[in-house]
Amino acid sequence: MTSLTVPALLTFTISIVVFFLGAGINGLIPQLRRWNIPEAVTGGFLASVATWLAYELFDVSISFQLGARDTLLLYFFTGIGLNARLADLLAGGKALAILLAITLLFLVIQNLIAIGGVHLLGLPEGLTVFVGSASLMGGHGTTIAWAPIVAQRFGIGNALEVGIAVATLGLVLASLVGGPIAGYLIARNKLSGPVGDTLVVGLPDNDKPRDDDLNHVSLLRTILVLNVAILVGVAVWELVDEIGIKMPAFVVCLLVAIVLTNTVPRFLPRLEWPTRTRSLSLISDLSLNIFLSMSLMSMQLWTLGGLGPALILILAVQTLATVVYILLVVFPSMGRTYDAAVLSAGFTGITLGATPTAIANMTAVTKTHGAAPIAFIILPLVSAFFIDLANVVAIGLMTR
Numbered sequence: 001m002t003s004l005t006v007p008a009l010l011t012f013t014i015s016i017v018v019f020f021l022g023a024g025i026n027g028l029i030p031q032l033r034r035w036n037i038p039e040a041v042t043g044g045f046l047a048s049v050a051t052w053l054a055y056e057l058f059d060v061s062i063s064f065q066l067g068a069r070d071t072l073l074l075y076f077f078t079g080i081g082l083n084a085r086l087a088d089l090l091a092g093g094k095a096l097a098i099l100l101a102i103t104l105l106f107l108v109i110q111n112l113i114a115i116g117g118v119h120l121l122g123l124p125e126g127l128t129v130f131v132g133s134a135s136l137m138g139g140h141g142t143t144i145a146w147a148p149i150v151a152q153r154f155g156i157g158n159a160l161e162v163g164i165a166v167a168t169l170g171l172v173l174a175s176l177v178g179g180p181i182a183g184y185l186i187a188r189n190k191l192s193g194p195v196g197d198t199l200v201v202g203l204p205d206n207d208k209p210r211d212d213d214l215n216h217v218s219l220l221r222t223i224l225v226l227n228v229a230i231l232v233g234v235a236v237w238e239l240v241d242e243i244g245i246k247m248p249a250f251v252v253c254l255l256v257a258i259v260l261t262n263t264v265p266r267f268l269p270r271l272e273w274p275t276r277t278r279s280l281s282l283i284s285d286l287s288l289n290i291f292l293s294m295s296l297m298s299m300q301l302w303t304l305g306g307l308g309p310a311l312i313l314i315l316a317v318q319t320l321a322t323v324v325y326i327l328l329v330v331f332p333s334m335g336r337t338y339d340a341a342v343l344s345a346g347f348t349g350i351t352l353g354a355t356p357t358a359i360a361n362m363t364a365v366t367k368t369h370g371a372a373p374i375a376f377i378i379l380p381l382v383s384a385f386f387i388d389l390a391n392v393v394a395i396g397l398m399t400r
Contacts, residue, residue: 008065015293018043036179036364040289044296052301064298072291077250078229079284081257084377096378117314126154130163131314136170139354143167174353178361182345191338193370218279229257342372350383
């Protein structure tokens with residue numbers, strides 16, 4: 001076996017090529033555009049297949065240095081926070097509470113499916129964690145954190161490999177089903193987004209060149225504000241981490257950016273602030289797409305080879321349960337509106353993949369159908385903060 005590690009700059013460059021590959025394929029296949037499959041997902045998945053073929057055919061294991069990926073994640077979520085006006089936060093308060101409640105309910109359902117599947121199929125009890133919310137809602141980070149505990153508690157030597165494989169497959173499934181669900185709901189209910197609103201992430205597909213705020217000065221100004229917000233956010237994150245409050249750095253940066261965007265312009269009204277500008281939307285879109293390209297192209301699909309039919313069957317049931325739950329619970333509970341359809345696309349990321357996957361699904365939908373700013377605020381708060389706390393409790397109960 002030959003191991004090949006791709007250095008950071010080359011990884012970054014390849015991720016851009018991967019995005020363009022996905023954009024080209026989406027342009028050739030109308031169904032991918034109609035199903036709102038993000039370009040980075042198309043290209044990233046094909047790149048991961050290429051690394052899998054290199055592993056299978058040439059006995060070469062390819063890995064990527066992904067240091068830039070974490071920075072891009074901070075840029076993206078800080079940009080989301082800078083777009084969060086107080087009026088939107090107040091308007092989204094009820095929606096946030098409803099989304100949190102129905103997500104917590106599905107966390108229970110997901111783990112009940114995992115318990116039932118493991119029992120009926122005769123799998124080791126310890127695998128319950130990794131076919132439930134630990135790997136699916138928690139993703140790779142939660143899986144890696146809990147794998148040693150599960151391995152020791154239940155004597156499962158390949159706990160980490162199984163958990164990573166499930167999280168990886170869940171990420172792919174979330175990327176593939178989110179867009180089509182939203183497209184179906186929008187078409188069936190004849191929904192559309194607001195006309196003329198600036199997108200939170202990206203520029204619309206029908207965007208035309210015009211003389212506005214998108215130029216080198218506005219881009220540099222926006223990057224400066226983002227950098228300052230990230231520096232403050234990371235400092236606050238280190239502080240809260242020292243006092244024992246554990247949460248992802250990007251969540252703290254998101255919250256700090258929300259505070260800054262609702263205070264600084266009030267005290268310094270002459271200061272040009274990037275909220276709801278096309279430059280901030282563009283930078284957020286770039287950060288998300290490169291992040292997602294890196295994440296998907298670095299998937300090691302050969303780790304899925306150890307999954308037996310029983311585990312694949314459980315994942316199929318989990319995916320079906322997610323789709324049914326979205327159609328019967330999420331969309332009606334969120335009001336059957338356009339924002340509810342966009343959140344439905346993101347809900348697959350919450351429950352099967354990861355927060356960036358959820359945002360990518362919603363971005364693909366809004367580029368075609370119109371802006372949904374409240375959805376981009378409440379979903380990250382639910383999926384990356386509240387659900388992480390609830391997931392810790394659920395995993396703790398299953399590993400007792």
